[in-house]
Each structure stands twice: as C-alpha cells, then as structure tokens.
Amino acid sequence: MIKRKHNKNKIGKPPGSIIYTGKKHDTSLKMQLLEYNETEYKTREIKGIEEINLDSKYIKWLNISGLADTEYIKYIGDYFKINTMILEDIVHIGQRPKIEVFKDYTFVVFNMILHDQEKKNINHEQLSFILFSNILITFQEFDLNTFTPVKERIQYDIGGIRKKSESYLLYTIMDTIVDQYYLLLDEIEEKIEALEADIMENMNSESLKEIYGLRKELLLCKTSIWPLKDIINYMMRDEELFTQNIKEYFKDVNDHIVQIMDFIVIYREVLTGLLDTQLSNSSNRMNQIMTTLTVFSAIFIPLTFFAGVYGMNFENMPELAYKSGYLIFWIISGIIGIGLYGMFRFKKWI
Structure with missing residues (x-):
C-alpha cells in the first residue's frame, strides 16, 4: 500500500x-x-x-x-x-x-x-x-x-x-520528463523478466514480495502519468494558450503518454499472471507435501495394526511362542511396506 x-x-x-x-x-x-x-x-x-x-x-x-x-x-x-x-x-x-x-x-x-x-x-x-x-x-x-x-x-x-519560444521550452522539459518514464519502465520490465524466470525455475517464496513491490511501483507510475493526458489535451484544445506549431509537439507527448499507459496495463497483467502462478506453485508444493505425508501414513497403517495386535497381553496368542516370530513379523512388515510403496510409485502418487 x-x-x-x-x-x-x-x-x-x-x-x-x-x-x-x-x-x-x-x-x-x-x-x-x-x-x-x-x-x-x-x-x-x-x-x-x-x-x-x-x-x-x-x-x-x-x-x-x-x-x-x-x-x-x-x-x-x-x-x-x-x-x-x-x-x-x-x-x-x-x-x-x-x-x-x-x-x-x-x-x-x-x-x-x-x-x-x-x-x-x-x-x-x-x-x-x-x-x-x-x-x-x-x-x-x-x-x-x-x-x-x-x-x-x-x-x-x-x-x-x-x-523557439518559452512555450517550446516548456514542451521540451515536459517531453524529457515523459521520456524518463520509458527508462523506468525498461527497468521494471527487466525485473519482471528476472522474476518470471525465478518463479518458473525455483518457485522462490520471496518472489511474492517482489511481485507486490512491482505492482506498487506500477500503481505509482499510473497515478503520476494518467493525469498528464488531461493536461496535454487541455493544452492542445485551448486556442489562446499555445500556437498551432507548439500544439503539434504536444500531440507527440500525448502519444507517448498513451503508449506508456499501455505498457503499464500490460505489465500489471503480467504481474497478475505471475502472482497467480506463484500462488498456484505454493499450493502445488503444499499438495505434494501432503501427498507424501499421506502415502507414508498409509504405509504405516497396516504396520501399526500388526504392532497393536501383537502388543496385546493375551495369554493364548500362539504366534508369540514361535521361535522365529520376531523375524517373521519384520519380514511381513517389510513385504507390506515395500509392496505399498511400489504400488504408490506405480500409480505415480509419489
């Protein structure tokens, strides 16, 4: 803000x-x-x-x-x-x-x-x-x-x-100021391009702050530039303020202002798209984390069941008397765990 x-x-x-x-x-x-x-x-x-x-x-x-x-x-x-x-x-x-x-x-x-x-x-x-x-x-x-x-x-x-006259001097200064906006927009464009590459390649969470910062800069540019169009239009309409020759120069400034506003609209749309992409990437990353946690939880559910069953202190549990019962438990648990993991990999859930 x-x-x-x-x-x-x-x-x-x-x-x-x-x-x-x-x-x-x-x-x-x-x-x-x-x-x-x-x-x-x-x-x-x-x-x-x-x-x-x-x-x-x-x-x-x-x-x-x-x-x-x-x-x-x-x-x-x-x-x-x-x-x-x-x-x-x-x-x-x-x-x-x-x-x-x-x-x-x-x-x-x-x-x-x-x-x-x-x-x-x-x-x-x-x-x-x-x-x-x-x-x-x-x-x-x-x-x-x-x-x-x-x-x-x-x-x-x-x-x-x-x-030329003082009126032409005023035009020259105004034209120079408007031209400076092109340099600012070039720098903003470079930032947007670097930001776009960073979001697509690294999914950097810090990019969100940069997006909001650039949107703020573009909003400031818009509020500063848009009223200039009304000023230039007034100068061109007024019959006594400037001569017709000077008005022709102001038409060129007006064209530049319109073009700059078009660039600002385009850049804001691009930033909006990057913001949506960044939020989508964050959501996808969270979904991937939740999927991984869910898969490992699903693998350990049957193992937890077996551990719970044989952890009960009933007197008549014949498996507990087996000499190789402990080893058999781990073999079965390993088969179940590896089988479930392989199934999840086959279905591309992980």
Whole structure:
C-alpha cells in the first residue's frame, strides 16, 4: 500500500497558507538562470530574483531547487504577482498533476519518478512550472539532474531550440520528463523478466514480495502519468494558450503518454499472471507435501495394526511362542511396506 502522509501543520490553516510539506528541510534554496537566443547562451546562479532583467530579449528560464524556505518562495510570488494558492501548491508536495491558466501566466504540476539503483526503489519528485510571456520558472524540491538533457540541448543548440519560444521550452522539459518514464519502465520490465524466470525455475517464496513491490511501483507510475493526458489535451484544445506549431509537439507527448499507459496495463497483467502462478506453485508444493505425508501414513497403517495386535497381553496368542516370530513379523512388515510403496510409485502418487 502506498503511504500518503499529510503535514499536521496545514490542518485548519486558511487557503493560501505557504507551508512546506516535503522531507528536504535541510536543502537550501538555489536559483539558476539560463538566458539564450539564436546566437548567445549564458547560465549563472543568482542570489536574488532582482538580478533578472525581464525586459531583455533573451529567452529566460529560472530553475529553483529547494522549497523549504517558504519565506523566499512567498517573496518570489509577490515579485512575480503569483497567486498564493499556486504558491501553496508548489510547496505542498504530493500534488496531483494539473494545469491552471491565469491571465498573465500558466501553472503546471508534473510528477517525476526515477529509479534509485542503490536503494532499489523509486524516487518521486514534484515539478512545478509557471510560464509567463517572457520567462519560464520551474520549481524542484531537490536537484536530481532532471533537466540536464534540456540544458545540454540549449547549450549546444540541438534541434534549433534557441530559435523557439518559452512555450517550446516548456514542451521540451515536459517531453524529457515523459521520456524518463520509458527508462523506468525498461527497468521494471527487466525485473519482471528476472522474476518470471525465478518463479518458473525455483518457485522462490520471496518472489511474492517482489511481485507486490512491482505492482506498487506500477500503481505509482499510473497515478503520476494518467493525469498528464488531461493536461496535454487541455493544452492542445485551448486556442489562446499555445500556437498551432507548439500544439503539434504536444500531440507527440500525448502519444507517448498513451503508449506508456499501455505498457503499464500490460505489465500489471503480467504481474497478475505471475502472482497467480506463484500462488498456484505454493499450493502445488503444499499438495505434494501432503501427498507424501499421506502415502507414508498409509504405509504405516497396516504396520501399526500388526504392532497393536501383537502388543496385546493375551495369554493364548500362539504366534508369540514361535521361535522365529520376531523375524517373521519384520519380514511381513517389510513385504507390506515395500509392496505399498511400489504400488504408490506405480500409480505415480509419489
């Protein structure tokens, strides 16, 4: 089960209360500003948003990582005249992906899921975007190098990105995030294949935990990716939000989302089949154990009968006076035991 913790400090607070609900309280706020046009590119860390020249002809991208400093987040909101409800969503980690359109800007929430190779689990990061006409602002809880491919594209002008607008930059980042899901699904697919081989060959009881773990990961992927389809559809339908050229790019992102959802459905079905196979293997193994115990019990039933009969203390039991009676008892018992065992083997009960 996926645990969802809420911050107790938010209970009873009025709407627009800027309270950070994440776990990275020790992460300091950092701001990186990228400015570029067709011929120039420059990037630098800034100490204050006053250093940004909003009137310059550069395309501007401000990436903010570290959301624990809510006072400065509020200051950024006041500087850019961002609604306090939006600021609340930015620092309230765990938001459902969504889009909200205002007069002067557009607010988008995405969820990024990355696989942690060391801890063998997945990391969840909320990404928030605010698109103005002259600048794109992104908010990260912590820096996972999520935007590195986009920064490299801008630096080396791959695909002519410097000739495009801030809207195209938003598309590029969203497309990069969606592409990261393919990498996560590839890793999940490898786990499923290894798990399938383990179940078929070894009938390992530990596989049950792995199956439930993978189903949990896929459920988290589904809840993070499925709302993105609504966001992209809204962007493509809105006539004023983006130009037709940009909408064509978002159609490609939408196709990727649909394909990823298809993969998730397939993988969940495969895991359901593996779960049934694992439970069936466990049941068959238990049946084999019970069959073995039953066979040996059946072999010892007649032997127990003979032992009980000749264990009675009657005075007139002629067999007890035989000189070879003890040996005869063991010979008969051996014949009965071996005969029953052979019959069970012949019938393939054991």
